Amino acid sequence: MTDLLAWLSGIALVFGCFFFVAGTLGLLRFPDVYSRLHAVTKADTLGLGLVVLGLSLRAESWHAIAIMFAVWLLVMASSTTACQLLARYQREQDRNPEQEDDDALP
């Protein structure tokens, strides 16, 4: 039983790391803001979710699992909100590009 749990946890951790690496690659290589946001939020939600799942299978107590789950929920909600805000900002920039913009990346 413990062997099975350890295997399952290892698989989840490896998949989680895969999503983080894929998200980072996407952030670096994708052409525009929208697809980069897609890649990065995918890493945040799926990658962190799988890592939390993997660690939960090894956790000593329900308390630790609950804390990790809460962290995952908070990160997921924050990154979704931040993604929406960035994407909307970019869309407004696309619509009226002549507007002056001090904050944008040079």
Place this chain on the structure above:
Amino acid sequence: MLSLELLFDITLSVLLLILAGTALHVRHLYTGIVLFVAFGLLLAITWARLGAPDLALAEAAIGAGLTGVLLLAALARIGPEPPPRRPPARALSAGVLGVLVLILLIRAVLPLEQGPQPLPGLVSAHLDTSGVSHPVTAVLLNFRAWDTLLELVVLLLAVLGVRQLQPAGYKQAHAWTLLRAWSRILAPLSVIIAGYLLWRGSHAPGGAFQAGALLAAGIVLLRLAGLLPVLRWDDWPMRALVLMGIVVFLGIAAAGAWLGSGWLNYPPQWSGNLILLIEVAATLSIAASLSLLVIGEREELGT
């Protein structure tokens, strides 16, 4: 297993050096600030690895979070960047200063090589009389309370200095419904966690600065979403909040000097409650000061 940990530590150290170097020498200030925030987060992990969770919390909340926000706000105000120029005299003086600081740091670190130091033993010997059970809090608010008091004064001076500069505002995008909804959930959470950190500070890592920074984050979020009115130094409740920490701290110190055993010497039977009182007042003051620093007097936000 040890080699894995060593590998992690070496990676961390190398990444820290790379981030520090690039943050200083990158061409665009914006990239430099982003790298500086990343540097602060990695530094927080480093403190945690070194077994100093107090410093890790403070570094993550204040070093990376708050300083990053302040730097970004300053960058938005200065407009187009001037072309970077580095006269050789400045580079030379920076180098000399760096070497001097390095010598000071090495002098501070070298004694650790020669076995255990007397200070930790002294602190744990007097921990019972300090009124708290966490050694870091005992040092910060009892044995070396002068330092903490002066830190609060430094923060007040920073708020006053920013007020003197009267920074111009910048245009702020309309606050979206999603941000409002999420900040309505997040702000109460920040209040709860700040209260938890403050309460925990007496027996575990945590304390006034970390709790104040978290509270300020909640206030800034609500203000950015347009859910709070403009924060002004001219409103007397705001001034009272900002000054409260120093006033309470000085009041307790003066009362000790006048009636008790001396300046900042608490009577042992009350010291726990006095430290809690100071911490609560300091947390509220720090939260008010930090929020004023970031979003004070800015009417154009969240319209």
